[in-house]
Ligand SMILES: [Fe+2]
């Protein structure tokens with residue numbers, strides 16, 4: 001039976017599905033990523049049905065007022081990564097990496113390409129918002145493609161047909177092109193569907209350089225960074241910053257290698273990097 005809160009066997013199933021939608025241009029053929037069996041595809045579909053049905057403008061505002069109080073937990077940054085790792089799901093195929101390994105593979109691929117240290121740190125941090133799951137949030141309120149709420153849903157969002165179940169689609173405050181927003185008002189004025197991206201951004205916003213914050217906040221906004229479906233809400237500055245979001249995306253999607261990083265060898269480097277940019281503990 002498929003669960004209302006957890007149709008996916010693990011959160012990684014969403015990211016694996018992204019690879020079938022956005023396969024790596026060079027090295028791998030589409031077919032390599034497309035050999036899913038049907039049940040997996042069905043759970044991803046069910047996941048998006050729930051996501052698109054329940055991510056309403058009011059839902060997002062409620063989650064913001066709850067989680068942006070940051071009164072849930074206080075941990076050192078490395079402790080957040082270890083806490084996140086308690087999420088490992090044993091129903092995963094054995095080729096899958098745990099959350100910490102995904103973070104380190106992403107950041108190590110960024111480091112290997114010689115990018116600035118704050119970009120490397122962004123790779124290490126980018127999915128830490130998934131701790132939302134450990135606070136009892138449903139999968140569809142933690143992962144999945146994100147999109148603006150409070151205005152018309154683009155048909156460039158994956159499985160757009162499920163927005164027919166979303167009450168905002170019938171609310172005239174929210175179902176027009178601009179909805180509650182102004183043309184090209186800038187993404188800083190837009191409420192995005194609630195999930196790990198926005199949550200992490202809000203935790204990090206006083207500490208990291210602006211391009212890093214854009215990468216954290218919009219890395220799951222595929223309908224914009226891949227499909228450009230919301231140019232009418234973006235301002236010039238957003239367009240400039242989305243160059244970084246697009247630069248980050250391949251590291252997130254294509255850095256998975258079957259050889260897991262050796263955590264103990266890498267930890268000292270990341271502890272130094274964390275100390276350079278972030279406070280000793282984070283309030284979640
Ligand atoms: Fe993510």
Ligand SMILES: [Fe+2]
Nearest residue numbers: 102126127252
């Ligand atoms: Fe990721």
